[in-house]
Amino acid sequence: MNKAVLNYGGVETELDVLTGTEGEKGIDIQKLRCRTGIVTLDEGYANTGSCTSAVTYLDGEKGILRYRGYPIEELAARSRFVEVAYLLMYGELPTSKQLNSFSGLLNNSSLIHEDMRHFFLAFPNYAHPMGLLTTMVASLATFYPVPEEMGDEEERQVIANLVSQVRTIAAFSYKKFIGEPAVYPSYRLRFVENFLNMMFSSPVSNYQQDPDVVKAIDTFLVLHADHEQNCSTSTVRMVGSSLANVYAVISSGIAALWGRRHGGANQEVIAMLASILESGDDGRRFIENAKRKEARLMGFGHRVYRTFDPRAVILKNLCHKLLSKPGVNNPLFDIALKIEEAALKDDYFLSRNLYPNVDFYSGLILKAANIPYDMFTVLFAIGRTPGWLAHWREMRRNENTRIARPRQIYVGPALRNYIPLDKRGAPQTSTTAMREREQSTAGSGRFTPRRLLPMPPGETNSLGENGSEFA
Numbered sequence: 012m013n014k015a016v017l018n019y020g021g022v023e024t025e026l027d028v029l030t031g032t033e034g035e036k037g038i039d040i041q042k043l044r045c046r047t048g049i050v051t052l053d054e055g056y057a058n059t060g061s062c063t064s065a066v067t068y069l070d071g072e073k074g075i076l077r078y079r080g081y082p083i084e085e086l087a088a089r090s091r092f093v094e095v096a097y098l099l100m101y102g103e104l105p106t107s108k109q110l111n112s113f114s115g116l117l118n119n120s121s122l123i124h125e126d127m128r129h130f131f132l133a134f135p136n137y138a139h140p141m142g143l144l145t146t147m148v149a150s151l152a153t154f155y156p157v158p159e160e161m162g163d164e165e166e167r168q169v170i171a172n173l174v175s176q177v178r179t180i181a182a183f184s185y186k187k188f189i190g191e192p193a194v195y196p197s198y199r200l201r202f203v204e205n206f207l208n209m210m211f212s213s214p215v216s217n218y219q220q221d222p223d224v225v226k227a228i229d230t231f232l233v234l235h236a237d238h239e240q241n242c243s244t245s246t247v248r249m250v251g252s253s254l255a256n257v258y259a260v261i262s263s264g265i266a267a268l269w270g271r272r273h274g275g276a277n278q279e280v281i282a283m284l285a286s287i288l289e290s291g292d293d294g295r296r297f298i299e300n301a302k303r304k305e306a307r308l309m310g311f312g313h314r315v316y317r318t319f320d321p322r323a324v325i326l327k328n329l330c331h332k333l334l335s336k337p338g339v340n341n342p343l344f345d346i347a348l349k350i351e352e353a354a355l356k357d358d359y360f361l362s363r364n365l366y367p368n369v370d371f372y373s374g375l376i377l378k379a380a381n382i383p384y385d386m387f388t389v390l391f392a393i394g395r396t397p398g399w400l401a402h403w404r405e406m407r408r409n410e411n412t413r414i415a416r417p418r419q420i421y422v423g424p425a426l427r428n429y430i431p432l433d434k435r436g437a438p439q440t441s442t443t444a445m446r447e448r449e450q451s452t453a454g455s456g457r458f459t460p461r462r463l464l465p466m467p468p469g470e471t472n473s474l475g476e477n478g479s480e481f482a
């Protein structure tokens with residue numbers, strides 16, 4: 012069956028049904044509005060395919076994740092991150108010659124322009140590393156101008172710059188945060204070793220690489236390298252569709268990832284486990300609270316996976332390996348294991364298909380590798396950069412790509428007469444405006460604007476504290 016029929020107002024409209032490689036179906040509604048005058052509504056795009064893509068396949072019901080056809084389990088066990096980055100970008104696993112050449116290009120592209128280092132000085136010491144990363148990646152556009160018409164060679168260089176320099180900027184941001192001098196990348200080191208060295212060595216001490224930690228971080232990056240049309244990747248595609256500069260495009264992906272509903276969840280898991288430990292609970296009390304909706308079991312549940320998240324299974328095994336080393340005592344892992352065991356026997360979680368997701372164990376891996384808490388989402392961004400670039404590259408080559416421009420259903424006021432300023436009495440409050448205001452401030456406590464620096468006497472802020480600038 013490759014047609015769907017929509018009956019609206021007694022008129023039937025036939026729509027094409029597309030079938031993907033794995034048999035998944037999608038109704039093509041591109042001509043719906045011009046044929047019927049109506050659009051579809053799908054807030055949060057949970058039921059909307061925004062593109063066709065050959066990068067990643069995901070089946071949430073069966074717990075399947077594949078990059079370019081290769082199961083994530085096999086890639087995590089047998090490939091390194093750089094190899095996976097190449098696969099995502101160019102569609103095939105590299106030959107050893109291609110891999111050497113790609114690795115060499117990444118190494119040659121790892122230094123950021125020296126003048127960019129001065130930027131770091133201007134940020135406050137308490138600046139969140141994700142804020143620095145978003146800004147610095149966007150500013151790469153000014154140091155490495157991209158030609159209007161980009162050929163394959165220029166594209167290869169841009170990709171190498173981003174994959175390699177996101178990592179360098181991430182490490183420099185951390186050094187800025189702790190007040191130590193930046194450590195430059197080294198041609199002698201591989202991708203992950205290079206990152207760890209930039210993070211943890213200093214002019215007074217060398218960093219000793221631990222092969223288990225290197226493998227754990229490499230695997231973390233592989234597992235986060237792509238996840239089809241998630242929030243940040245869709246952002247990348249949306250911004251990229253306007254043909255914006257590629258550095259700005261990737262910076263927009265980083266900004267989307269920063270949100271705690273997206274890349275920030277692995278931090279929340281560690282915070283949750285630490286608070287459980289501190290309260291003397293072994294996890295059981297917390298589970299009961301979660302069932303009463305008084306708490307949320309972070310790292311559990313997923314919008315797409317309705318059974319196990321294959322990435323969580325791999326990370327759990329990795330945790331066992333990393334945290335069972337002699338002398339390592341990790342009470343948070345013990346609590347995590349107890350919580351998982353209890354939740355997977357509990358009807359509340361089973362009936363709602365709530366299983367551990369990638370974030371349940373990834374924070375423990377990063378913590379074991381001594382990655383600071385505020386850097387967790389940054390590590391996610393390093394891992395996701397090849398995925399974002401693969402989607403950007405795929406989009407550039409698709410001749411059907413148009414500027415992303417969704418429609419809406421307007422629910423604001425109908426046409427009304429303009430009221431001159433001197434005739435406006437008490438502020439007008441339409442029901443919709445009131446509802447919107449209530450929703451935007453309800454229970455969040457986050458809406459209050461905060462001024463970081465005191466205002467000089469007699470000055471107003473840029474929004475016009477006394478309201479006069481609105482006149």
Ligand code: ACO
Pocket residue numbers: 272273274276301302304306307308309310311312313314315363365368369370
């Ligand atoms: N703990 C307790 N109950 C939960 C949880 C949880 N972690 N997740 C969902 N539920 C419950 C909901 O309360 C709801 O119960 P109800 O049917 O009695 O109302 C039911 O399960 C369905 O939940 P939804 O919120 O509708 O599920 P949705 O698919 O919209 O949300 C999400 C998915 C956001 C991931 C959610 O499961 C969650 O908040 N998990 C914790 C946060 C987290 O780990 N996020 C990382 C996701 S992975 C990633 O982004 C890389």
